[in-house]
Amino acid sequence: MSILTALARLLIFPGILFAVPAAWFFLWVERKSVAMMQGRIGPPFMQPFFDFIKLLGKSTPQRTGVAGALMRAWPLIAVSTAAGAVGLLPVLPSSGGFQGDLILLLALLEVPSICIIAAGFTSRSIFGEIGSAREAVLSVSYNVVFLLAIISVAASQHTFRLEALAQAPATSLRWIGILAVLICLPAKLHLNPFSLPNAEQEIYSGPMVEFAGPELAMWELSHGLEWVAATGLVATLIAPQMAFWGLSALAFVALSFGIVLLLSALAAATARLAIDTTVRFYWQCTIIFAVLAVSSALLMRLRS
Amino acid sequence: MNLWKRLMCYCRRRSPWLFHLNSGSCNGCDIEIVAALAPRYDAEQLGVRLEGSPRHADILCVTGPVTRNAVCAIKTVYGQVCGPKAVVAIGSCPATTNVFIDSRTLDGPLGKHIPVDVFVPGCPPRPDAIIEGVAKAAQILAERGDEVPEVITAAEVQA
Numbered sequence: 001m002s003i004l005t006a007l008a009r010l011l012i013f014p015g016i017l018f019a020v021p022a023a024w025f026f027l028w029v030e031r032k033s034v035a036m037m038q039g040r041i042g043p044p045f046m047q048p049f050f051d052f053i054k055l056l057g058k059s060t061p062q063r064t065g066v067a068g069a070l071m072r073a074w075p076l077i078a079v080s081t082a083a084g085a086v087g088l089l090p091v092l093p094s095s096g097g098f099q100g101d102l103i104l105l106l107a108l109l110e111v112p113s114i115c116i117i118a119a120g121f122t123s124r125s126i127f128g129e130i131g132s133a134r135e136a137v138l139s140v141s142y143n144v145v146f147l148l149a150i151i152s153v154a155a156s157q158h159t160f161r162l163e164a165l166a167q168a169p170a171t172s173l174r175w176i177g178i179l180a181v182l183i184c185l186p187a188k189l190h191l192n193p194f195s196l197p198n199a200e201q202e203i204y205s206g207p208m209v210e211f212a213g214p215e216l217a218m219w220e221l222s223h224g225l226e227w228v229a230a231t232g233l234v235a236t237l238i239a240p241q242m243a244f245w246g247l248s249a250l251a252f253v254a255l256s257f258g259i260v261l262l263l264s265a266l267a268a269a270t271a272r273l274a275i276d277t278t279v280r281f282y283w284q285c286t287i288i289f290a291v292l293a294v295s296s297a298l299l300m301r302l303r304s
Numbered sequence: 305m306n307l308w309k310r311l312m313c314y315c316r317r318r319s320p321w322l323f324h325l326n327s328g329s330c331n332g333c334d335i336e337i338v339a340a341l342a343p344r345y346d347a348e349q350l351g352v353r354l355e356g357s358p359r360h361a362d363i364l365c366v367t368g369p370v371t372r373n374a375v376c377a378i379k380t381v382y383g384q385v386c387g388p389k390a391v392v393a394i395g396s397c398p399a400t401t402n403v404f405i406d407s408r409t410l411d412g413p414l415g416k417h418i419p420v421d422v423f424v425p426g427c428p429p430r431p432d433a434i435i436e437g438v439a440k441a442a443q444i445l446a447e448r449g450d451e452v453p454e455v456i457t458a459a460e461v462q463a
Contacts, residue, residue, distance in 0.1 A: 038343055040349075041346055042346070043348050044349070054315040054318075056312075057316065059388075061359070061386065127357075205356040211360075212386040
């Protein structure tokens with residue numbers, strides 16, 4: 001891959017130029033499907049864009065010192081890492097050079113969550129701190145399952161390179177891994193029933209409570225980009241390989257959209273669970289999937 | 305007016321985020337605000353979102369006749385809403401203190417403490433009147449730009 005193709009991937013498709021409108025579109029789909037399931041019409045198509053522009057034009061409270069600088073920095077770090085994660089997705093076939101690495105992608109996907117935890121504690125609001133603590137507990141619970149599932153997928157194909165993973169044929173083991181990843185996605189994207197950290201009724205939207213204006217706009221954008229990256233990761237694992245790059249791009253977009261619809265419907269149909277129930281769900285119920293997947297992957301490795 | 309300002313003006317009109325503040329209300333107006341967001345009236349079609357934190361909000365919706373205890377909270381929360389901002393007084397209580405006038409536990413009406421942009425009278429007002437009041441406040445917000453209101457002027461929405 002030449003530097004030009006790398007830049008095109010990062011800036012055009014599936015990078016910034018595709019990812020930002022896609023993020024707004026997914027945020028709209030989330031709100032619209034919740035509205036439709038409640039028997040409402042819901043927000044207009046351009047609503048996330050209106051919200052973003054409006055938030056850019058709002059003032060922020062005066063903050064000085066290190067805490068002020070950090071509060072401006074966290075959302076920017078979250079947005080840039082989420083955009084980088086989207087740019088790494090192996091949607092289009094490339095040739096040679098730097099190819100997406102699964103470990104880098106997972107690290108980039110994890111940074112926004114860490115930023116949210118840090119942001120809540122930096123804001124020094126009691127609600128923000130509770131939200132951050134919840135986010136930290138949630139992240140420890142779902143990440144065990146999430147990482148085990150991804151490792152099992154990678155181990156069964158003998159590679160950590162995203163390109164090779166996307167091109168490998170789907171096995172039954174891979175489907176178990178994908179299922180475990182899908183179960184983790186609502187927690188990763190803070191959706192019902194695992195929307196504990198940003199519970200707007202109980203803790204005034206948690207870590208975001210003190211953020212206003214452009215900072216909040218960046219948080220919204222990073223949330224949308226996380227949607228694109230997380231659904232895109234599953235979509236690239238599911239998507240069949242096409243000969244023509246346009247077709248594979250189309251399959252990627254369609255599959256991502258399908259996963260967004262599925263997750264939004266789940267969010268609209270469920271209520272928020274308590275923190276102990278959530279942790280128990282991940283540590284007791286879902287981990288069986290992941291352990292099954294990873295142990296069978298290792299057995300396959302030993303036998304082959 | 306350049307393009308960015310026109311876009312900003314349009315987006316402010318299309319995306320009013322509310323923060324609901326109860327200053328000693330009987331809960332009559334509060335359930336009407338919820339009704340305005342519920343399926344029958346569905347204020348989200350106008351981009352309205354009820355926010356948990358005043359930092360996220362553009363429009364402060366105040367209900368209740370402003371009790372003595374609430375005055376400090378109202379001023380704090382008004383200060384926490386980042387500019388540009390607007391205030392909608394929902395119900396007859398914040399406008400005139402209603403039947404509680406001359407009560408020694410009150411320090412109303414609301415206009416004494418913070419500048420109010422739109423009054424929505426009624427006891428309680430209908431959800432469609434509340435939505436019209438919010439839409440009018442969003443229009444005021446868009447036209448006002450970044451300046452902070454000094455003079456207390458208010459439009460009135462008929463219930």
